[in-house]
C-alpha cells in the first residue's frame with residue numbers, strides 16, 4: 001500500500017466550516033478522513049456524504065457499544081452513507097461485534113474495526129474498571145494493556161471483524177496474532193519530533209507501520225498545524241521506505 005492510503009486525518013471539530021477548511025486545504029493530498037462523534041453530532045451526516053461524493057474514504061468512528069440490534073442498525077446507517085470503516089467496542093463482546101459484521105455484509109466496502117483499549121489508558125486504568133488477570137487461586141493480578149489488547153483482538157477476529165484499533169506500541173504483537181490480512185489502525189501517533197500529548201502509548205507513524213499497522217490516524221498535529229499540507233507531508237515522508 002502506498003503511504004498516502006495509509007494516512008487517515010481525524011476531523012475533530014465542532015463545526016462544519018473548520019472541517020471543510022482542512023479538507024479544502026489538504027485537497028488531493030489526503031484521501032482518508034476520520035469523522036468522530038463530536039463532528040457527526042454537531043453537523044450531521046451531510047458532511048460524510050459530501051466527503052464520499054468528493055471521492056474521499058471515511059472512517060466513521062462511532063465506537064459502538066449497545067445491544068446487538070441497535071449496533072446492527074447503526075452499522076447499516078453508516079454503510080448507507082458510503083463509509084469505509086466503522087468502529088465497535090471489543091469490550092462489548094462477541095454478540096455486538098458479530099451483529100456489526102453481519103450488518104456490514106450488505107455494504108461491500110464497509111470494514112468493521114474493533115476498538116481494543118483506547119490509547120490514553122494504562123494498566124492502572126484497567127485495574128480501576130475491574131479488568132484484572134487472575135491466578136489459579138483466583139487472586140487478582142494486574143493485566144497489562146498489551147495483554148488486554150491481544151485478548152480483545154482475538155475475540156474480534158473470532159467475531160469476524162476486519163481489524164482492530166490499537167496503539168502503535170501494540171501493532172507488532174497484533175500483527176503476529178492476527179496475520180497479514182487484518183487491518184490494524186493506530187491512533188495516538190505523534191509527528192516525528194513532536195509531542196506525544198495525552199497519548200499514553202504513542203509512537204511515530206513510521207514506527208507504527210514498520211511494526212505492523214496498516215493505517216495511522218493523525219489529528220491535531222495536522223489539522224491544527226499552521227500549514228496542514230506541510231504537516232501531512234511530514235507524516236507521509238515518515239512512512240516512505
Ligand code: C5P
Pocket residue numbers: 010012034036061118119120187188189197198199200217218219220221
Ligand atoms: O491526538 P490526535 O488529535 O492525533 O487524535 C486523533 C484521534 O486519535 C482522535 O480522533 C481520537 O479518536 C484518537 N485518540 C485516541 N487516544 C487518545 C487521543 C486520541 O485514540 N489518547
